[in-house]
Amino acid sequence: MALKSQFSTFNLECGTDEAGRGCLAGPVTAAAVILPLGFNNDILNDSKQLSEKKRTSLKPIIESQSIAFGVEHIFEEEIDTINILNASIKAMHGSISKLSRVPDYIIVDGNKFKSFNSIPYKTIVKGDSKFLNIAAASILAKTYRDAYMEKIHNEYPMYNWKQNKGYPTKEHRAAIEKYGITKYHRKSFRLLPEQYRLDL
Numbered sequence: 001m002a003l004k005s006q007f008s009t010f011n012l013e014c015g016t017d018e019a020g021r022g023c024l025a026g027p028v029t030a031a032a033v034i035l036p037l038g039f040n041n042d043i044l045n046d047s048k049q050l051s052e053k054k055r056t057s058l059k060p061i062i063e064s065q066s067i068a069f070g071v072e073h074i075f076e077e078e079i080d081t082i083n084i085l086n087a088s089i090k091a092m093h094g095s096i097s098k099l100s101r102v103p104d105y106i107i108v109d110g111n112k113f114k115s116f117n118s119i120p121y122k123t124i125v126k127g128d129s130k131f132l133n134i135a136a137a138s139i140l141a142k143t144y145r146d147a148y149m150e151k152i153h154n155e156y157p158m159y160n161w162k163q164n165k166g167y168p169t170k171e172h173r174a175a176i177e178k179y180g181i182t183k184y185h186r187k188s189f190r191l192l193p194e195q196y197r198l199d200l
Contacts, residue, residue, distance in 0.1 A: 003132045005039060007107045007122055012067065014103035015133025016092045017110075019047070019141035021084055023166035024176070024191050025159070025184045026149050027073035028084060030091035031140035032099055032106075034067040035133045046128040047138040052146070059143045062136045069136075070098025071144045080188040089114050095137075109134045156182050 006013045018030040044062075047055055063069060072094030074087040082090070093116050096106065106113075106121035109128045113121055127134040146165055153162040159175045159182070166172070166184075176191050185191060 003045065003130060003135055005035065005037065005132050007124065007131055008105040008120075010104035011037060012101055012103045013105045013107060013133060014068075014096060014099060015107050015109075015127070015131055015135070015137045016095060017108075017128050017134050017138040017141055018088045018091055019138065019145045020166065021088055022168070024168050024172060024186060024189050025076065025161065025166035025182065026152065027075045027145065028079060028087050028091050029071065029073050029141045029145035029148070030088065030095045031069060031071045031137040031144065032092065032095040032103075033062060033069045033133050033136040033140065034099060034101060034103055035136060036065070036067055039065065039132060041132070044132055044135050044139070046126075046135055047142040049129065050139070055139050055143050058136075058139050062140060066136065068099040068101045069140060070095040071140055072098065073145070073148065076184055076186045079186050083188070084186075085112060088112075092116075095141075107131060107134060109138065152184055156184070 012034050014032050014034045016032040018028055020028045043054055072091045074091040079087040096116055106119050108123045111123045111125050113123050128138040149161045149165045158179055164172045
């Protein structure tokens, strides 16, 4: 099913989405994108449906053809302080505030958001597979976050973040059990299943 160009009738509608909410390490990253009316791309879809190669190829297209885009990381220390839901919303607000144009309307992937600068908004469950601007935001959030995880992988290669990007894979959890945690791990998350004890 083809993605719709936008939800509202406003010219400057921004789509926003986050990546990394379920990770054990690293930031939660959000992006906001305003696409021109009539924008179309046959490959653009929810970032989870695309290969890394396709996401990487779409990133410069979105950045060069969008009216405006913004990306924001909220790091693990703040996630632990304000919780992951508030951190995700704060990251979205941060990405919207970085747009070079003020949007008339915001559409948000998911069902939770807080008003930003009194701009009208709509939350849309699975919005990244329904609207091009949210799909574009999901791709920027994912590619920027992945690039950050690949960078910090060099500091702690034993966790293999370049592969698992901080998600709770068996390999990542086995490394936490063996080596303990790093400054990049989210201490408020259940880093290991119940049967293991982790000294924080």
